[in-house]
Amino acid sequence: MVSFWKRDSSRKISDLPASAELRDYVLGQAGKVSSLQVLGRNAEASEILARVEGTLLSRAKQTPQISTECHLLLAVLYSECGLNSKLEPVLKFLLESSALTKEQELIVAGALQNVRRQNPQSGGASSGPEGYTDVYCCRACGRLHNYVSMPCPHCGWMPKDEVRVAESIMLSTSAMSIADLVRVGRSLAIGRKVDEVVPNLKSSAEAFLETRENSDIVDSVLKLGQENVAKNSHSMRVVTSCPACDARIVCSGGTHCHECGKPLNLSGPLIALNCFDLLLALLETRVEVSPSNSVSEFIRLLVRMESNLLRRQEPPTKAERDYCLKLLNDIGALQDKGGGAVVDFSKLSKIKVYVVKSHMTPESEAYGVMLSVELEQLVRLMESGVPH
Numbered sequence: 289m290v291s292f293w294k295r296d297s298s299r300k301i302s303d304l305p306a307s308a309e310l311r312d313y314v315l316g317q318a319g320k321v322s323s324l325q326v327l328g329r330n331a332e333a334s335e336i337l338a339r340v341e342g343t344l345l346s347r348a349k350q351t352p353q354i355s356t357e358c359h360l361l362l363a364v365l366y367s368e369c370g371l372n373s374k375l376e377p378v379l380k381f382l383l384e385s386s387a388l389t390k391e392q393e394l395i396v397a398g399a400l401q402n403v404r405r406q407n408p409q410s411g412g413a414s415s416g417p418e419g420y421t422d423v424y425c426c427r428a429c430g431r432l433h434n435y436v437s438m439p440c441p442h443c444g445w446m447p448k449d450e451v452r453v454a455e456s457i458m459l460s461t462s463a464m465s466i467a468d469l470v471r472v473g474r475s476l477a478i479g480r481k482v483d484e485v486v487p488n489l490k491s492s493a494e495a496f497l498e499t500r501e502n503s504d505i506v507d508s509v510l511k512l513g514q515e516n517v518a519k520n521s522h523s524m525r526v527v528t529s530c531p532a533c534d535a536r537i538v539c540s541g542g543t544h545c546h547e548c549g550k551p552l553n554l555s556g557p558l559i560a561l562n563c564f565d566l567l568l569a570l571l572e573t574r575v576e577v578s579p580s581n582s583v584s585e586f587i588r589l590l591v592r593m594e595s596n597l598l599r600r601q602e603p604p605t606k607a608e609r610d611y612c613l614k615l616l617n618d619i620g621a622l623q624d625k626g627g628g629a630v631v632d633f634s635k636l637s638k639i640k641v642y643v644v645k646s647h648m649t650p651e652s653e654a655y656g657v658m659l660s661v662e663l664e665q666l667v668r669l670m671e672s673g674v675p676h
C-alpha cells in the first residue's frame with residue numbers, strides 16, 4: 289500500500305498548534321493521567337480524564353470557533369494517555385470536519401494510520417485505506433462525496449439534525465464498502481427512497497447515537513455544518529456546466545459546448561474537475577463496479593482529488609498522481625453495464641474500446657467512448673500534473 293503520509297510520519301499529534309493556555313492544561317493533565325495509570329490508580333486516572341474531556345467538549349459547544357482546537361486537544365489527550373479506542377473516532381471526526389488546514393490534516397491522517405496499524409480490527413478493510421477521508425453517498429442525489437459537514441457538492445443537500453447526520457455516517461465508508469455505496473447511489477439516483485434501499489438505516493443510526501462520544505461527534509458535525517453553509521458554497525454544478533447555456537459539459541477536453549456551440553475555454557483545474565467528475569459519474573452509474581480493491585481505491589482517490597481541487601483549489605499531489613497511475617495499471621480494463629462495451633487500458637499509452645455485439649445496448653458504444661476519452665485525459669493529467 290502506498291502511503292501518502294510517509295513524509296510527515298515524524299510529526300506527532302501533540303505538535304499541532306493550539307492556544308498555549310488550553311494546551312498546557314491538557315498536556316499537564318495527560319501527564320497526571322499517565323502517571324496514575326502506571327501506578328495502577330485507575331479510578332483517579334479516569335476521574336481526571338473525564339474532567340478534561342468534559343472541559344474540552346463543553347468549551348467546544350460554548351464557542352464553536354474553537355471547536356476544532358478543542359477536538360485537536362482531545363486527540364492530544366487520548367494520544368498522550370495511549371487511549372487508542374477513544375482517539376480513533378476523534379481523529380476520524382477531525383478529518384471529516386473539513387475544518388483542518390492541509391498540514392493539520394496530514395498530521396491527523398498520519399496519527400489515524402498509526403492507531404489503525406496498532407489496532408487492525410478497528411479500521412481494517414471495512415473503513416478502507418488509511419489516511420483517507422470517508423466517502424459518503426448523498427441520500428438526496430446518490431452521488432459520492434467527501435464531507436458530511438458541508439452541502440453535497442452535487443445537489444446542495446446536507447443533514448440538518450442529529451438523526452440525519454448519523455444516517456449519513458451509516459451511508460459512508462464508515463459502515464459500507466465502496467461497491468455497496470455505489471449500489472445504494474444507483475438506486476437513489478433512479479428515485480428509490482433511501483429507507484427502502486437501506487432498510488436498517490434508521491435503526492443503525494439510532495444505535496450509533498447511543499454512545500455519548502458518537503452523539504458528541506454528531507453534535508459537532510451539525511455545528512460545523514451550520515458554519516459551513518454560510519462560508520462554503522462549492523458546487524460541482526457550476527464548474528461542470530457550460531457558462532452560456534448551462535448544459536452539462538460532456539467531454540472535459542471539449543473546446544466547444546455540445547449543446548449551444550459556444551467556446552468553453554476551460555482552465556486546467558476546470559478540465560481536471562470535469563474529467564474527475566465525468567469518470568466518477570460513469571463509475572457511479574454505468575460501469576460494472578466489482579468489489580475489487582483497486583476499483584474501490586480508484587473511486588476513493590477520484591472523490592478525494594475532486595474534493596481537494598474544488599474545495600481548496602489544491603491539484604493532486606505527485607504521490608496521488610503516481611498512485612492513480614498504479615491503480616489504472618492494476619485495473620487494466622472496465623466494462624459498461626451489462627458488458628456491452630469494454631475499455632482496455634492495459635497499456636495506458638494505447639487505450640482501446642471494444643463493443644461486444646451480443647451484450648450491447650444502443651448506448652454502450654457512446655459510453656465506452658466517453659469512458660476511454662476521459663481515461664486518456666486522466667492519464668495525461670496524472671502524468672504531467674494539472675496545468676494552471
Ligand SMILES: [Zn+2]
Pocket residue numbers: 426427428429430431440441442443444445
Ligand atoms: Zn447530493
Ligand SMILES: [Zn+2]
Pocket residue numbers: 530531532533534535545546547548549550
Ligand atoms: Zn452551451
